[in-house]
Amino acid sequence: MSKKRIDIVFGTRPEAIKLVPVIQRLQQDPDLLPRVVVTAQHRDLLDQILGPFGIQPDIDLDLMQADQSLNQLASKAIQALGASYERDRPDLVLVQGDTTSAFCAALAAFHLDIPTGHVEAGLRSGNRKQPFPEEANRRMVSAFADLHFSPTATSTAALLREGIPEKKIFETGNSAIDTLTLVLETQDLNEPDKAEVLVTLHRRETWKGDSGGSFAGILNTLVDFAKSHPEVHFLYPVHPNPNVRGPVSAICQGIPNFQLVNPLDYVPFLKAMANSRAIVSDSGGVQEEAPSLGVPVLVVRDVTERPEGLFPGGNRLVGTEAQDLKQALQDIFEEPRRETQGFPQPNPFGDGQARHRIHGAIRHFFFGEERPEPFLPAPSFE
Ligand code: UD1
Numbered sequence: 046m047s048k049k050r051i052d053i054v055f056g057t058r059p060e061a062i063k064l065v066p067v068i069q070r071l072q073q074d075p076d077l078l079p080r081v082v083v084t085a086q087h088r089d090l091l092d093q094i095l096g097p098f099g100i101q102p103d104i105d106l107d108l109m110q111a112d113q114s115l116n117q118l119a120s121k122a123i124q125a126l127g128a129s130y131e132r133d134r135p136d137l138v139l140v141q142g143d144t145t146s147a148f149c150a151a152l153a154a155f156h157l158d159i160p161t162g163h164v165e166a167g168l169r170s171g172n173r174k175q176p177f178p179e180e181a182n183r184r185m186v187s188a189f190a191d192l193h194f195s196p197t198a199t200s201t202a203a204l205l206r207e208g209i210p211e212k213k214i215f216e217t218g219n220s221a222i223d224t225l226t227l228v229l230e231t232q233d234l235n236e237p238d239k240a241e242v243l244v245t246l247h248r249r250e251t252w253k254g255d256s257g258g259s260f261a262g263i264l265n266t267l268v269d270f271a272k273s274h275p276e277v278h279f280l281y282p283v284h285p286n287p288n289v290r291g292p293v294s295a296i297c298q299g300i301p302n303f304q305l306v307n308p309l310d311y312v313p314f315l316k317a318m319a320n321s322r323a324i325v326s327d328s329g330g331v332q333e334e335a336p337s338l339g340v341p342v343l344v345v346r347d348v349t350e351r352p353e354g355l356f357p358g359g360n361r362l363v364g365t366e367a368q369d370l371k372q373a374l375q376d377i378f379e380e381p382r383r384e385t386q387g388f389p390q391p392n393p394f395g396d397g398q399a400r401h402r403i404h405g406a407i408r409h410f411f412f413g414e415e416r417p418e419p420f421l422p423a424p425s426f427e
């Protein structure tokens with residue numbers, strides 16, 4: 046029997062973090078030939094993740110260009126990926142999440158009648174423009190995909206509602222929790238020297254101000270809070286996007302307890318998360334990781350496609366208005382320090398075993414083996 050060729054395609058930091066355990070699991074199967082294909086529009090952030098995990102891309106399309114538009118990136122990616130698939134004819138293309146790389150990889154595969162598997166399928170905010178363009182990207186990938194790896198019962202339910210056949214959906218948990226769990230098994234994340242508030246903000250609707258509040262308003266709120274609470278140490282690893290860096294440099298520099306740094310490597314970032322009292326973020330992945338670390342995320346967005354994290358003591362959807370963020374920070378700093386035991390076990394997003402279920406589903410697809418057990422039982426719909 047010839048080995049089944051799987052092209053795992055991605056281009057950004059969060060995809061890399063979530064696909065690392067999946068790649069490692071597929072590499073262990075002698076019946077499979079997984080190849081890592083990177084579009085690499087996150088040249089710096091991607092290399093920062095792949096290096097420490099020892100993942101060497103088989104194909105690097107190197108599509109990074111400073112501040113490029115979505116259409117520039119998409120057109121280059123579809124063309125380059127199409128040529129790569131035509132040359133190597135994978136039996137399956139694997140994509141993750143909701144980025145331009147995921148959408149283009151799935152579309153290019155569909156055009157060539159190559160099946161696609163979608164890791165982290167079925168997340169829905171219900172608002173086509175938030176996050177933009179990610180909500181639309183993931184809906185479009187669902188339209189092309191043959192295998193839907195939904196992380197939770199909520200995402201399974203969303204896919205079923207949209208008419209995706211149940212037999213094509215595999216509820217796996219989110220592989221972000223595999224990556225995190227693998228780190229937690231080998232490293233102590235506690236550090237004596239801690240930041241109290243960790244900040245990450247990078248979404249288009251945040252810096253464009255397309256949500257309720259403005260980016261400047263959010264940044265000024267953080268800075269004002271830092272100035273009025275000099276004992277609270279803020280740490281902000283700033284995304285390399287020039288649309289983020291510009292306003293952050295203009296507004297947040299020169300405040301002694303507000304530290305601006307370059308994006309952190311994955312494990313140092315987890316340490317910063319684990320040792321914070323609160324995280325202010327519009328990130329998707331950070332919302333998923335935080336419950337494992339016992340730290341609440343103040344989600345600076347109007348909607349989230351990750352409602353599983355919104356539980357008492359957990360993440361809080363604070364919106365994008367300055368006043369609401371200020372109030373949320375005040376609430377946190379008036380409360381006694383939270384302990385991890387208060388958080389649900391396991392993490393509602395995953396149990397660290399998603400890679401095995403994804404691998405099992407792929408074997409089911411290729412070789413007709415039994416379906417893997419789901420992460421959580423899917424809700425039934427009449
Ligand atoms: C993309 C994803 C988004 C994800 C985010 C993670 C899409 C449509 N969006 O955001 O879902 O949350 O990545 O970070 O795919 N830059 C560098 N070096 C890097 C990375 C970025 O210089 O390593 C600069 C470039 O000028 C680049 C700009 O930042 O053009 C924007 O990058 P990024 O924010 O990653 O792109 P998005 O599409 O906004």
Ligand code: UDP
Pocket residue numbers: 058059062245247282307308309310311312314315327328329330331334
């Ligand atoms: N992350 C990191 N270093 C940083 C900031 C984030 O390693 O300085 C990790 C974080 O732990 C999470 C992922 O990057 O796994 C989230 O990426 P990002 O917020 O860029 O994208 P999103 O999840 O919003 O798509």
